[in-house]
Amino acid sequence: MRLQKNKIEELINKIEQYDYIAIFRHEAPDFDALGSQNGLYFWLKNNFPEKNFFVLGDSNTEVGKNLFPEYPSISDDELFSKPFLGILLDTSDQKRISDRRFLKADYKIKIDHHPADEHFADLEIINTSFSAVGELLYAILSNRIISKKYKFNSECAKYLYVAIAGDTSRFQNSNTTYYTFVAAAGLLKYDFNLMNDVYMPMYNRTIKDLEIEKRVMSKYKISNGGNVAYYHLEKEDLQEFNIDSDEAKKYLSLFTFCDEIKVWVCFAYDSRKNNYRVSIRSRDIVVNKVANKYAGGGHKFASGARAKNYQETLNIIVDLDKEIINQGK
Ligand SMILES: [Mn+2]
Incomplete structure (x- = not known):
C-alpha cells in the first residue's frame, strides 16, 4: 500500500477544520520544495477560497526566479497569534525547516519522501518510494478520497510537475518510476506549456x-x-x-x-x-x-x-x- 487511507482522511479533515493554514518547506529550497509548496498552495486556494493560506520560507533564493510568485512576509498578528495548521513539506529533519515559527502551529502535518530519523509532526505522511514530494502530493490529491470532492487546477499541476522534474532531473535519476510517469501524465492533462511554463523558467541559462x-x-x-x-x-x-x-x-x-x-x-x-x-x-x-x-x-x-x-x-x-x-x- 503506497498511501494509507486513514492518513489521507486525516489530512483532508484537518484542512477542512482550520481557517488558517501555513505551508512550510526546507531552507535553501530546491524545485521540489518550492514546487510542492506552491502546488499545494494553489490547490488549497482554489478549493477553499474562503480560507487563509500562507507560504513561508526564506525568499533569497535564485531557484526558479521567474517561476514562483513572491509572497509577502507574514507578521505575528496575521497568522501566528491564531490557531493554525502547519503543513511541512520535503523536510526530514526539523532544524532544516525554513521559518522557525512552524513550531507555533496548533497541529503539524509532515509530507515527505526522505527517510525519517525523527518524528516531530502530529500526522506524518512519509513514503520514500516517491521521487518527489510533488509526486506524493499528486498521489494524495488525486486519490479518490479527495478527488471525488475537490479539484485540481492548472497552476497546481504546473508546480507539481516542476517539483517532479526537479527531483528526478527531468526523469533521468534512478528515483524515476512507473508511478512518476503516471503522475506526470496525470498532471499534463492540465493546461500549461512544458517548454514555456516549465522548462525554460526552470533551466534558463545566461x-x-x-x-x-x-x-x-x-x-x-x-x-x-x-x-x-x-x-x-x-x-x-x-x-x-x-x-x-x-x-x-x-x-x-x-x-x-x-x-x-x-x-x-x-x-x-x-x-x-x-x-x-x-x-x-x-x-x-x-x-x-x-x-x-x-x-x-x-x-x-x-x-x-x-x-x-x-x-x-x-x-x-x-x-x-x-x-x-x-x-x-
Ligand atoms: Mn524532494
Whole structure:
C-alpha cells in the first residue's frame, strides 16, 4: 500500500477544520520544495477560497526566479497569534525547516519522501518510494478520497510537475518510476506549456552561466582513486560571478554523463557560515553515509554536507574514494 487511507482522511479533515493554514518547506529550497509548496498552495486556494493560506520560507533564493510568485512576509498578528495548521513539506529533519515559527502551529502535518530519523509532526505522511514530494502530493490529491470532492487546477499541476522534474532531473535519476510517469501524465492533462511554463523558467541559462561552467571546467580535479570529480568555488569565484553557495551546485550536472566518474562533488564557500557547502552526486554509489559523517545527509545518490575548511573537503574526497571501493564499484 503506497498511501494509507486513514492518513489521507486525516489530512483532508484537518484542512477542512482550520481557517488558517501555513505551508512550510526546507531552507535553501530546491524545485521540489518550492514546487510542492506552491502546488499545494494553489490547490488549497482554489478549493477553499474562503480560507487563509500562507507560504513561508526564506525568499533569497535564485531557484526558479521567474517561476514562483513572491509572497509577502507574514507578521505575528496575521497568522501566528491564531490557531493554525502547519503543513511541512520535503523536510526530514526539523532544524532544516525554513521559518522557525512552524513550531507555533496548533497541529503539524509532515509530507515527505526522505527517510525519517525523527518524528516531530502530529500526522506524518512519509513514503520514500516517491521521487518527489510533488509526486506524493499528486498521489494524495488525486486519490479518490479527495478527488471525488475537490479539484485540481492548472497552476497546481504546473508546480507539481516542476517539483517532479526537479527531483528526478527531468526523469533521468534512478528515483524515476512507473508511478512518476503516471503522475506526470496525470498532471499534463492540465493546461500549461512544458517548454514555456516549465522548462525554460526552470533551466534558463545566461551567458554568465556559460562563464561559470567554463570556470568549473577549468578548476575541477579528479581524486587519487580516479573515481571522484570535484570542484571548489571559493569566495573569490562566487564574488566574481555574484552567486552564492546555493547556486554553485547546479554546475554538478556537467559531470552526470561521464561514466569514468562515479561520484562528483561541489564545494562552495559559504561566507555566512564560514565553511564549505558540500553537494555530492552519483549514479549508483550510496553517498549519504559519507554525507552523514560531515554534518549532512540526504538521498542515497544525492546528498549534502558541510566541510569546516579546505582540508576537510579533501578528507571527504578520500572517504568517497574508499566508499566506492567498499561498495565494490
Ligand atoms: Mn524532494
